[in-house]
Amino acid sequence: MxxxxxxxxxxxxxxxxxxxxxxxxxxxxxxxxxxxxxxxxxxxxxxxxxxxxxxxxxxxxxxxxxxxxxxxxxxxxxxxxxxxxxxxxxxxxxxxxxxxxxxxxxxxxxxxxxxxxxxxxxxxxxxxxxxxxxxxxxxxxxxxxxxxxxxxxxxxxxxxxxxxSLVDEKSESVQETRVRLTILRHGLPQPQVNYAIRLDDGSIVVVDMAYPERRVIVEYDGDHHRIYRNQYLRDQHKRRALHNAGWRVLVVFMDDLWDAEAKERFAQELATALHVPLPGRPSREHRALADPRMNRVLSCKPRKSRHRIRTSR
Structure with missing residues (x-):
């Protein structure tokens, strides 16, 4: 295995x-x-x-x-x-x-x-x-x-x-954390972080975030994933195996976190995949993410990438 x-x-x-x-x-x-x-x-x-x-x-x-x-x-x-x-x-x-x-x-x-x-x-x-x-x-x-x-x-x-109250000790990258918080900021359910999936051949695949009950996966790809060919190929083979096993994979790129509008588009894409409405605001449990100073952070943006969100159906 x-x-x-x-x-x-x-x-x-x-x-x-x-x-x-x-x-x-x-x-x-x-x-x-x-x-x-x-x-x-x-x-x-x-x-x-x-x-x-x-x-x-x-x-x-x-x-x-x-x-x-x-x-x-x-x-x-x-x-x-x-x-x-x-x-x-x-x-x-x-x-x-x-x-x-x-x-x-x-x-x-x-x-x-x-x-x-x-x-x-x-x-x-x-x-x-x-x-x-x-x-x-x-x-x-x-x-x-x-x-x-x-x-x-x-x-x-x-x-x-x-x-x-929002910290997850299993997070493995800064951008993965930001993706997860964007999900919660828009009122969507909490995903399971670093979720392990057993495939039919007995191998185990670990993904960034998952909603097992909906068979939906969220993965963040930074530029490094494309710079290293071996890593890129592993990602593609892994996602092909997940697709064949009946999972839907949403791949998030840097520009999907670029500003409030991009984040909302990503959140809507995820809500559609989960077959739930998009509340657009955090739940009571995560209301701290509605910090009134949130908009001030948007002026400090990561470097924009050419890539947009992709889904594997």
Missing amino acids: STVGKSEWSEVKNYASRELRRKRDETLSVCWTQSGKRQGLCDPLCFSLFTALSLLGIEHPECPALPKASFYCTVRKAGHRSELGDVRFHVWARPFETIRFRNGVICMAPVDVWLQFSQYLVVAELVVLAESIIRRRQIGKRDFLERLQRTGRFKGRTRCYEAL
Whole structure:
């Protein structure tokens, strides 16, 4: 018996991991240089927010609410800030943990970075970031909850609890998370993530998301799936086998998440496949996704792809 699907997309996963490591190494070097400018002044620099995520090898969320800067650092008191033109300082009075790298560079610990981001992110992107941290740093959802309970009051605390209620520890990519949240944002049923399907020949196929009772599958394909020929062929063979087994496969591309209209078209396509009406708004259970600031995130779009949603019937 063989298992295909998630276990066979190592080329794509390795590519993403290599890019994150490359970014981490670059950031570690420039942060070391930047830290040297602070020597002899108060406390050493503690990098945070986007800079910390790069140092920790974690994907960045979409965050148009946070002003752009070359470096982000956090201090415990306003008086500890320095006059460094390319550094944006943020005051975070709550207790937080730090990580020190071998070259002496210091950054906030990943869960504390997540807590600090909560004042800038909509709930959906806070979920995206939490799942990225879980995936890249092997931190569990319970660790987030325990840290949140110990931290006390701060701006964004309620949003953190709302985001944790939506976190799925099995998510394997940023865009898969965004697809799932788009589904819930439009009031459609929760799909099963990383669902295993046994085919007639005894092999097991693992898909991104599925509705077993409707025999409908949702899979996200990024550009990496087409760059690597072997991965592309595996995807096509897998979907052909699923089609022959009576499953309908909806393949989602980057431009299906491009803006609100594209997301609604995808949601309608899925609703049609499921033979259910499209509510167009989240259910009571997922109402946190109706964050009134959601539209602000739409101005921070991923690179548009030529590909559109395709279905295998």
